[in-house]
Amino acid sequence: MKLKKHLGLLEVFCIATGAMIGSGIFILPSIAYANTGPSVIISYIIASIIMIPTLFSKIELTTAMPKAGGDFFFIDRSMGPTIGTIGGLASWFSFTAKTAFALIGIGAFVQLFNPGITQIHIKIIAIAFCVVFTLLNMRGVKHTSKIQNILVICIICILVFYVTIGFFFIEPSNFVPFTPFGISPIIATSGLVFVSFMGLTKVCSVAEEVKNPMRNIPLGMILSWISVSILYFLVVFVTVGTLDNDTLTSSLMPVSLSGGAFLGPAGIIIMSFAAILAFITTANAGLLSSSRYPMAMSKDHLLPPSFTKISDKGIPINSLIFTSSFMIGLILFLDIYGIVKVASTLVLLLFIFINFAIIFMRFSNIKHYKPKYKAPFFPWLQIIGILLYSYLILQMGAIPLMVVGIFILCSLAWYYGYAHKKIKREYALLRIIHRITGEKSADNLLDEELREILIERDNVSERRFEDMIRKAVVLDFKGAHMPPIAFTKRITHILKDLIDVDEDKIFPLLLERENDGSVMIKPGVIMPTLIIPKRHKFNIILVRCKKGILFSSKQPRAKAIIFVISTSDEYNFYLHSLMWFANVVEEPDFDRKWMKAKGEKELRKIIIDGFRKRIQE
Numbered sequence: 227m228k229l230k231k232h233l234g235l236l237e238v239f240c241i242a243t244g245a246m247i248g249s250g251i252f253i254l255p256s257i258a259y260a261n262t263g264p265s266v267i268i269s270y271i272i273a274s275i276i277m278i279p280t281l282f283s284k285i286e287l288t289t290a291m292p293k294a295g296g297d298f299f300f301i302d303r304s305m306g307p308t309i310g311t312i313g314g315l316a317s318w319f320s321f322t323a324k325t326a327f328a329l330i331g332i333g334a335f336v337q338l339f340n341p342g343i344t345q346i347h348i349k350i351i352a353i354a355f356c357v358v359f360t361l362l363n364m365r366g367v368k369h370t371s372k373i374q375n376i377l378v379i380c381i382i383c384i385l386v387f388y389v390t391i392g393f394f395f396i397e398p399s400n401f402v403p404f405t406p407f408g409i410s411p412i413i414a415t416s417g418l419v420f421v422s423f424m425g426l427t428k429v430c431s432v433a434e435e436v437k438n439p440m441r442n443i444p445l446g447m448i449l450s451w452i453s454v455s456i457l458y459f460l461v462v463f464v465t466v467g468t469l470d471n472d473t474l475t476s477s478l479m480p481v482s483l484s485g486g487a488f489l490g491p492a493g494i495i496i497m498s499f500a501a502i503l504a505f506i507t508t509a510n511a512g513l514l515s516s517s518r519y520p521m522a523m524s525k526d527h528l529l530p531p532s533f534t535k536i537s538d539k540g541i542p543i544n545s546l547i548f549t550s551s552f553m554i555g556l557i558l559f560l561d562i563y564g565i566v567k568v569a570s571t572l573v574l575l576l577f578i579f580i581n582f583a584i585i586f587m588r589f590s591n592i593k594h595y596k597p598k599y600k601a602p603f604f605p606w607l608q609i610i611g612i613l614l615y616s617y618l619i620l621q622m623g624a625i626p627l628m629v630v631g632i633f634i635l636c637s638l639a640w641y642y643g644y645a646h647k648k649i650k651r652e653y654a655l656l657r658i659i660h661r662i663t664g665e666k667s668a669d670n671l672l673d674e675e676l677r678e679i680l681i682e683r684d685n686v687s688e689r690r691f692e693d694m695i696r697k698a699v700v701l702d703f704k705g706a707h708m709p710p711i712a713f714t715k716r717i718t719h720i721l722k723d724l725i726d727v728d729e730d731k732i733f734p735l736l737l738e739r740e741n742d743g744s745v746m747i748k749p750g751v752i753m754p755t756l757i758i759p760k761r762h763k764f765n766i767i768l769v770r771c772k773k774g775i776l777f778s779s780k781q782p783r784a785k786a787i788i789f790v791i792s793t794s795d796e797y798n799f800y801l802h803s804l805m806w807f808a809n810v811v812e813e814p815d816f817d818r819k820w821m822k823a824k825g826e827k828e829l830r831k832i833i834i835d836g837f838r839k840r841i842q843e
Contacts, residue, residue, distance in 0.1 A: 229367075230539075232367050237436075238429050238443055240377075242447055243507075246424075247454060248422075249327070252480075252482070252501040252504060256478060274458070276611075278607070279608055279610060279612075280581065280615075281447065284300075284447070285599050288444075290596060290679075292433035292679070293679065294435070294542075295519055297430065301314070301576075307645065308641055312637045316572040316575060317516075320572040323568070324569055325512025325513055327566045328505045330349070330352050332509070356513075356557070359509060363541060364541060367540065367541065377506060389464050392488055395468050395488035424570065425511065428515040429511075432518055469484050479498065482501065520542070520544075520548060521536075521542035524545070527648045568633075571629075571630050585605050587654045589654075592654060652671040691803060695768075696830060699768070701716070718732055721736075721767075725763045727760075747807075747812070750774070750784060753788045754787070755789075756790075756791045762796070763796070764799060768787075768789075770821075785820070790803055807833075809840040
């Protein structure tokens, strides 16, 4: 099973937006305000700007390689499986921890309506929501994304209402003095609130499930970044302008209290409800995104193969259950607040890796690295990003740095203990090293892999399949029964002109394939296939025989015959074509339509229409 492409532009926007609107807007402003005063709004602007290098780098990498796993895949293919293992596990752990934090946040805001709730109750609420989101994700990404869309739109509407009404209640005196602690805390606090924007790039991990990723991923991420940046600025501006210093620094629910300041008790309820919705969207987007990492790493043999299992709804079921179970473990047994600080440090490390990844991919001169969107100001934008994120990591404190160091050592131990001997993979950094040293690489594994990604990304196979059907030779026998040998000679003669083969050599091979019972897809329909020792050859012949041809006494007469002849270098397209043909002829009304079709044009149309129907499901 493959992941299904159900996500459009709205879904990309809502996943990215939902992953950002959470604690950063409903809790963090009061903590940040205590460090900077009213100038906290400048810290949020700086934090948004700091996101730019990774935003544009990820857009380029995702449009070049729209694969499940996002960060992991980019890092692995640019810097190799050793760093890829660290990146993949760091991505999964950090997003999982932040999702667990959002789940705890739901319980914490419920406490506002029922002050008697204890920490145990908060954890139970968090676990219950985790189970609900897991069950929702099991139904398929289509259902999950629809709920995400509704929730995110509701939150945006509530915040726009909050900003619009609150603007008329702003007290200018609340902004004086604007920088009570000087300029330096503004810069330092921008690092603190930067975590609010880290969820923006989560959507890259579901890139393989996005329709038209070349348009929807860049546009969705940029729109989300602009929208959330504006919302953060306006919400923090109104919150600071409507609350006095003592109130703002003494509560972890500043937006709710601000709503109460100009709307009364109803304002507190409305904004607290919005906060709960925000934590729900963050948790939902987090579970959806983080569950794709184990699957992607398993496909690359860095984790056990059981994680690659995909359900009939197109969901990485084992990966989802494992990720959800890990979240529940974090909620139950560990200090989630301390873990989130470690997770933020890991995300900054990932951002450094991502900016290195785009540099290595560009300088490797890989033929099939062809992003639809290229990051501007390369490589200076990435170098600035690397320096900024390195500075922010150093500001995280000794304990998070030490824990991250241990995490990296554990990741390396896993790689060399489990995966090292299983993997032979080329990567961009290795190509650069070979070019510098003058060593010639015997493999073009990465180039071939990127070529396959381009084919899938641009739907080349699907368009090519339709073109092949339109150009295919169609034979329509309406008369008496035809002997199998005479029929095969006719096909052999056609192939001689199509692919320049020796008739004497190919005739016995075709006759043998036609008599092989395995080529019968269903009664009356056979699909003989042949791989020939040439290059860049692929042909299809469609045959209708109303009286039927009896190739074997063990089989019914064949009335629909589909010949597929390919060379080994076209093997991927060959396999796709066999699957698509099998899907088309298994349609309940295929036999009736095939026998009633009026000529070649309608016979081709039956195949094309059936193919389009199946790929859109």
